[in-house]
Amino acid sequence: xxxxxxxxxxxxxxxxxxxxxxxxxxxxxxxxxxxxxxxxxxxxxxxxxxxxxxxxxxxxxxxxxxxxxxxxxxxxxxxxxxxxxxxxxxxxxxxxxxxxxxxxxxxxxxxxxxxxxxxxxxxxxxxxxxxxxxxxxxxxxxxxxxxxxxxxxxxxxxxxxxxxxxxxxxxxxxxxxxxxxxxxxxxxxxxxxxxxxxxxxxxxxxxxxxxxxxxxxxxxxxxxxxxxxxxxxxxxxxxxxxxxxxxxxxxxxxxxxxxxxxxxxxxxxxxxxxxxxxxxxxxxxxxxxxxxxxxxxxxxxxxxxxxxxxxxxxxxxxxxxxxxxxxxxxxxxxxxxxxxxxxxxxxxxxxxxxxxxxxxxxxxxxxxxxxxxxxxxxxxxxxxxxxxxxxxxxxxxx
Amino acid sequence: xxxxxxxxxxxxxxxxxxxxxxxxxxxxxxxxxxxxxxxxxxxxxxxxxxxxxxxxxxxxxxxxxxxxxxxxxxxxxxxxxxxxxxxxxxxxxxxxxxxxxxxxxxxxxxxxxxxxxxxxxxxxxxxxxxxxxxxxxxxxxxxxxxxxxxxxxxxxxxxxxxxxxxxxxxxxxxxxxxxxxxxxxxxxxxxxxxxxxxxxxxxxxxxxxxxxxxxxxxxxxxxxxxxxxxxxxxxxxxxxxxxxxxxxxxxxxxxxxxxxxxxxxxxxxxxxxxxxxxxxxxxxxxxxxxxxxxxxxxxxxxxxxxxxxxxxxxxxxxxxxxxxxxxxxxxxxxxxxxxxxxxxxxxxxxxxxxxxxxxxxx
Numbered sequence: 001x002x003x004x005x006x007x008x009x010x011x012x013x014x015x016x017x018x019x020x021x022x023x024x025x026x027x028x029x030x031x032x033x034x035x036x037x038x039x040x041x042x043x044x045x046x047x048x049x050x051x052x053x054x055x056x057x058x059x060x061x062x063x064x065x066x067x068x069x070x071x072x073x074x075x076x077x078x079x080x081x082x083x084x085x086x087x088x089x090x091x092x093x094x095x096x097x098x099x100x101x102x103x104x105x106x107x108x109x110x111x112x113x114x115x116x117x118x119x120x121x122x123x124x125x126x127x128x129x130x131x132x133x134x135x136x137x138x139x140x141x142x143x144x145x146x147x148x149x150x151x152x153x154x155x156x157x158x159x160x161x162x163x164x165x166x167x168x169x170x171x172x173x174x175x176x177x178x179x180x181x182x183x184x185x186x187x188x189x190x191x192x193x194x195x196x197x198x199x200x201x202x203x204x205x206x207x208x209x210x211x212x213x214x215x216x217x218x219x220x221x222x223x224x225x226x227x228x229x230x231x232x233x234x235x236x237x238x239x240x241x242x243x244x245x246x247x248x249x250x251x252x253x254x255x256x257x258x259x260x261x262x263x264x265x266x267x268x269x270x271x272x273x274x275x276x277x278x279x280x281x282x283x284x285x286x287x288x289x290x291x292x293x294x295x296x297x298x299x300x301x302x303x304x305x306x307x308x309x310x311x312x313x314x315x316x317x318x319x320x321x322x323x324x325x326x327x328x329x330x331x332x333x334x335x336x337x338x339x340x341x342x343x344x345x346x347x348x349x350x351x352x353x354x355x356x357x358x359x360x361x362x363x364x365x366x367x368x369x370x371x372x373x374x375x376x377x378x379x380x381x382x383x384x385x386x387x388x389x390x391x392x393x394x395x396x397x398x
Numbered sequence: 399x400x401x402x403x404x405x406x407x408x409x410x411x412x413x414x415x416x417x418x419x420x421x422x423x424x425x426x427x428x429x430x431x432x433x434x435x436x437x438x439x440x441x442x443x444x445x446x447x448x449x450x451x452x453x454x455x456x457x458x459x460x461x462x463x464x465x466x467x468x469x470x471x472x473x474x475x476x477x478x479x480x481x482x483x484x485x486x487x488x489x490x491x492x493x494x495x496x497x498x499x500x501x502x503x504x505x506x507x508x509x510x511x512x513x514x515x516x517x518x519x520x521x522x523x524x525x526x527x528x529x530x531x532x533x534x535x536x537x538x539x540x541x542x543x544x545x546x547x548x549x550x551x552x553x554x555x556x557x558x559x560x561x562x563x564x565x566x567x568x569x570x571x572x573x574x575x576x577x578x579x580x581x582x583x584x585x586x587x588x589x590x591x592x593x594x595x596x597x598x599x600x601x602x603x604x605x606x607x608x609x610x611x612x613x614x615x616x617x618x619x620x621x622x623x624x625x626x627x628x629x630x631x632x633x634x635x636x637x638x639x640x641x642x643x644x645x646x647x648x649x650x651x652x653x654x655x656x657x658x659x660x661x662x663x664x665x666x667x668x669x670x671x672x673x674x675x676x677x678x679x680x681x682x683x684x685x686x687x688x689x690x691x692x693x694x695x696x697x698x699x700x701x702x703x704x705x706x707x708x709x710x711x712x713x714x715x716x717x718x719x720x721x722x723x724x725x726x727x728x729x730x731x732x733x734x735x736x737x738x739x740x741x742x743x744x745x746x747x748x749x750x751x752x753x754x755x756x757x758x759x760x
Contacts, residue, residue, distance in 0.1 A: 037724060038724040038725045039725075075454075076710075076711070076724070081661055081663060081665075081668060082461060082657075082660070082661050084661075085457055085660070085661045085662070086454050086457045086458060086461075087454075089453040089454045089456075089457050090453070090454035092453065093452060093453045093454055105582065106581070106582045106663070106665060109582060109584060109662075109663050110661045110662060110663055113584075113588060113661075113662045113663070114588075117588060117590070129581075131581075131582070131584065136582075136584045137584070175580075176580070177580075177581050397509065
């Protein structure tokens with residue numbers, strides 16, 4: 001009998017010691033930031049990462065996640081792809097349960113792929129390509145922002161329905177995937193609007209670093225009538241020059257854009273810009289209809305000493321928010337369980353609009369956007385819009 | 399060539415020539431120590447990495463081995479011919495994309511790269527098979543480009559190689575149905591074991607050594623040091639350069655394939671100016687004319703970069719963290735490189751190789 005007891009104790013002891021390491025690492029939840037802390041991507045990653053930290057601090061103050069504190073580990077990608085892979089592995093080595101990667105698909109994917117290979121969840125801070133997720137990384141990868149095509153589609157439909165724009169002109173800067181994405185969304189929406197009486201009167205392309213887009217402007221001027229709206233699919237730094245040249249040529253059509261040109265930092269370069277529209281997830285201009293967004297802006301200022309510079313701050317906050325909710329619901333940080341909970345989110349309310357994830361798309365193919373209009377060089381929120389139907393996957397994969 | 403009157407010219411007598419002629423493998427026997435030592439150094443690094451067992455450090459060393467391959471590839475052409483080529487990274491780009499084309503899952507490939515020929519669309523190879531094809535593809539490209547470029551010399555050749563790099567980059571950045579243009583090509587299987595990279599680096603070091611002591615390598619170095627005398631002795635300089643250019647291109651292609659497998663993503667701008675300058679500076683700092691220089695240049699500069707990066711991340715001193723400002727690593731590295739080049743203009747190793755005996759036997 002005694003012998004048996006000893007054996008049992010020994011067995012129990014072995015069992016306990018075998019599982020003990022797992023428990024030892026289990027008194028905290030680790031979020032790893034494999035993002036750019038130096039180099040050009042830092043300008044995009046840092047604000048969103050700061051916003052993520054605000055949400056993490058809130059959760060920790062409220063008692064943590066599953067009763068555990070969230071601990072943050074960081075590794076710098078130096079805005080370099082090869083370093084990105086190392087940064088991803090480095091935070092994984094430090095026990096990251098969630099790997100946060102760079103804003104851009106190209107720069108974030110090496111770290112995300114490392115996380116995927118380790119069976120961990122990765123979240124792109126604000127990538128807007130459909131590849132930033134299942135399609136380009138794997139089933140454990142997500143993006144916290146909204147797909148670029150949604151921005152193009154939102155602007156087209158809103159301009160048609162609310163501003164009564166009938167004739168559209170599409171001007172695409174072929175420099176990045178992001179730009180092409182905006183115009184892809186516009187192209188998907190346009191036939192639906194044409195069935196209701198809108199008309200696409202022309203398309204043209206340019207390159208971000210073109211010093212002059214005089215040829216493109218001449219073609220717009222050659223139209224029998226100035227188009228009601230120009231869908232401008234471009235981003236910084238070339239956007240400023242393109243907008244300036246369009247206005248200098250005396251073209252006063254509405255200019256529709258993607259979120260990439262949000263922010264007032266560049267507006268002094270185009271004095272008195274008017275009739276200019278940008279879709280945003282939240283307002284940095286102090287006039288967001290949601291008072292909680294205003295509160296967030298104040299918290300951001302308190303933490304970083306400055307106001308958000310563009311709407312790309314916000315996805316970082318949303319990211320931690322939805323992930324933490326999924327962890328609470330799964331009662332575990334196990335990647336597969338958390339992914340399953342994330343995929344159950346259908347219109348999950350967040351500070352910056354509802355979020356949906358499915359087993360096919362870990363990204364937003366529809367979203368509620370605020371519309372920011374710039375009048376005489378002053379941006380302000382004028383409306384909000386959600387596209388009438390989500391963009392289907394095959395249109396996104398084009 | 400006929401030898402004129404052996405009786406009147408004792409230096410050229412048959413016996414005298416025979417006496418001075420080295421044994422069949424004497425050069426190989428004398429110099430094989432160098433590649434062996436270099437491979438042993440890399441092996442030691444690999445074993446230490448295994449023992450440390452940290453994943454990020456493992457990746458650092460994988461990177462180091464890939465760089466060794468690329469810089470040795472540069473050495474084969476630049477070191478032996480003395481012609482500065484800015485274009486070799488172009489072959490790395492070609493190799494990386496071949497690896498991507500051949501190893502990505504056919505379903506994904508059909509979606510992202512629909513313009514590929516049907517037989518490539520259907521293939522799914524192991525990474526090492528793809529690496530062999532990448533090597534061959536890059537070598538063929540080097541042969542075609544080299545036929546034209548190797549007629550040039552001096553600055554004209556350098557600029558022409560640079561033009562070749564720009565051309566490859568432009569084609570790969572715009573041919574979207576085949577290369578995906580500027581967007582990342584994903585789905586390349588990632589190889590995180592250190593040994594394939596070590597093996598490839600070791601093979602490449604031996605190939606570089608074999609080429610350097612071969613007839614072609616010796617003739618090319620003679621042409622580098624004394625072009626007129628070499629040409630007068632019957633060395634076909636463009637041909638010898640072409641041989642080195644093709645071998646170098648092949649090595650760069652293999653390096654490209656391994657780069658692709660080490661991070662799992664390729665884009666054309668991965669293989670452009672910044673990689674060109676990083677690898678060239680490793681070669682120049684190590685010593686352009688020496689295989690040892692090219693291998694140890696990578697090891698030393700990589701160690702410096704990692705050391706500085708470690709300091710940037712911060713070291714706990716007492717109760718506080720001592721950290722260098724972010725971005726200082728690049729500046730410090732630049733300063734260190736300048737100091738090395740001021741003190742040793744022909745690089746750390748110049749023309750010398752690593753051997754066991756301190757005095758070089760000439």
